[in-house]
Amino acid sequence: MGVRLQREDFDIGAEIAALSAGRTDVGAVASFTGICRGGDIVAMTLEHYPGMAEAEIERHVEEAQSRWPLLGVTVIHRHGRLVPGDNIVLVATASQHREAAFAAAEFLMDYLKTRAPFWKKEERAGGDGWVEARQSDDAAAARWSGRRPEAAE
Amino acid sequence: MRLLYFAWVRERIGKPDEEVDLPASVRTVGDLVAWLQGRGEEYAYAFENAAVIRAAIDRNHAKPDTAIAGAREIAFFPPMTGG
Numbered sequence: 043m044g045v046r047l048q049r050e051d052f053d054i055g056a057e058i059a060a061l062s063a064g065r066t067d068v069g070a071v072a073s074f075t076g077i078c079r080g081g082d083i084v085a086m087t088l089e090h091y092p093g094m095a096e097a098e099i100e101r102h103v104e105e106a107q108s109r110w111p112l113l114g115v116t117v118i119h120r121h122g123r124l125v126p127g128d129n130i131v132l133v134a135t136a137s138q139h140r141e142a143a144f145a146a147a148e149f150l151m152d153y154l155k156t157r158a159p160f161w162k163k164e165e166r167a168g169g170d171g172w173v174e175a176r177q178s179d180d181a182a183a184a185r186w187s188g189r190r191p192e193a194a195e
Numbered sequence: 196m197r198l199l200y201f202a203w204v205r206e207r208i209g210k211p212d213e214e215v216d217l218p219a220s221v222r223t224v225g226d227l228v229a230w231l232q233g234r235g236e237e238y239a240y241a242f243e244n245a246a247v248i249r250a251a252i253d254r255n256h257a258k259p260d261t262a263i264a265g266a267r268e269i270a271f272f273p274p275m276t277g278g
Contacts, residue, residue, distance in 0.1 A: 076278055088277065089202055091270060094254035095277075119277065131278055151278055157256065159270075160277025161202035172203050175274030 044115070045099045047090065049122040051129055061114040061136040068113050072143035073134040074151050080126030084165040086173075088121045088130070091159035095119070102153045106135070109149070110142035117150060119160065149186050156183040196263075198231075200241070201272035204248065207241035217263075224250045225259035227269065241271075249274060 046052075054075055062068040078086055103115050114136035124130060133150045137143040154160075162173040199212045221230050228245050231238045242248060250257045251270045263269060 090277070091199070091201055091251070091254075091272070094251055094270070097254050098256075155278035156275060158277045159201065159251070159272060159275055161273060162276045163202070172273065173276040175276050179278075 044117070045096055045103060046116075046118045047092075047095055048118065048120060051120070052118045052132055054129070054132060057116050057118065057132055058134050061116060061134055065113075067138065068136045069138045070140040070143040071114075071134060071136045072140065072147040073132065074147050075129055076131040076151075078124045078126050078128045078130055082166050083126060084167065085123055085125045086165065087123045087163045088119075089161045089163065090119075090121045094159050098158050099150075099154065102150055102157065105153075106146040106149055110135075110137065110146045112137050112142060112146055115146070115150070117154070119154070119158070121160070152179070152183040152186060155179040196266060197268045199268060199270040201270065203273055204241050204271050208237050222262060222264070223259065224252070224257050224261050224263060224269070227263060228259070228271075231271075247274060248272070 054073070058071055058073050061071050099117050099119070103117060106112060106115065112135055116132065116134045118132045120130055131154065133147050133154070135143045135146040156179050164171055164173060196217060197212060197214055200208050200210065205211050217227070217230065221227050228242055228248065232242045249272055252261060252263060252266045253268055
């Protein structure tokens with residue numbers, strides 16, 4: 043299990059491949075990559091709470107492991123200044139079967155959005171501004187409350 | 196006790212962290228917010244809508260009624276927007 047916070051970019055292919063390298067019990071790897079969108083954004087700066095960000099993500103990885111039979115989890119979240127096209131976050135999960143891998147990746151992303159201490163500030167032509175939290179993200183995280191894997195459709 | 200501020204809470208207060216000595220009457224996160232609001236314009240501005248501010252005690256999310264006894268580090272920040 044790996045949780046990493048870093049300024050540097052990451053190699054999506056290498057991270058995904060590492061989850062099944064040298065073993066034959068992994069039957070499924072699911073991944074999500076969050077990317078800095080363009081449009082009217084010149085750049086964004088991701089601030090984080092060092093120490094708590096790692097701890098909070100690790101708590102959610104442990105929660106995911108208790109809910110689904112995972113064989114590997116990698117979470118990488120970047121901080122610092124990013125420009126459109128840059129990778130922001132990678133969540134990759136490995137399991138014997140796809141259901142657990144898909145569900146755990148989605149669970150981790152939903153919680154990263156609402157519980158991990160990161161804040162985005164966008165640079166736009168008209169000035170800088172902090173991104174506001176979206177209620178839809180809270181709703182996405184809330185749907186996992188009390189829901190166990192066996193209750194999933 | 197060490198206080199930490201992030202994102203626009205940090206910008207409004209004008210510093211990322213500070214050490215404070217709290218009166219004994221400050222027992223919960225909510226008490227601490229009320230105490231901070233009285234420390235000056237910049238604090239009043241940062242906590243003008245206290246309901247949206249989140250807190251963490253020793254790197255764990257906390258609620259307004261969470262007791263702060265024994266805490267080493269308390270952080271205040273806006274709703275999170277990572278991922």
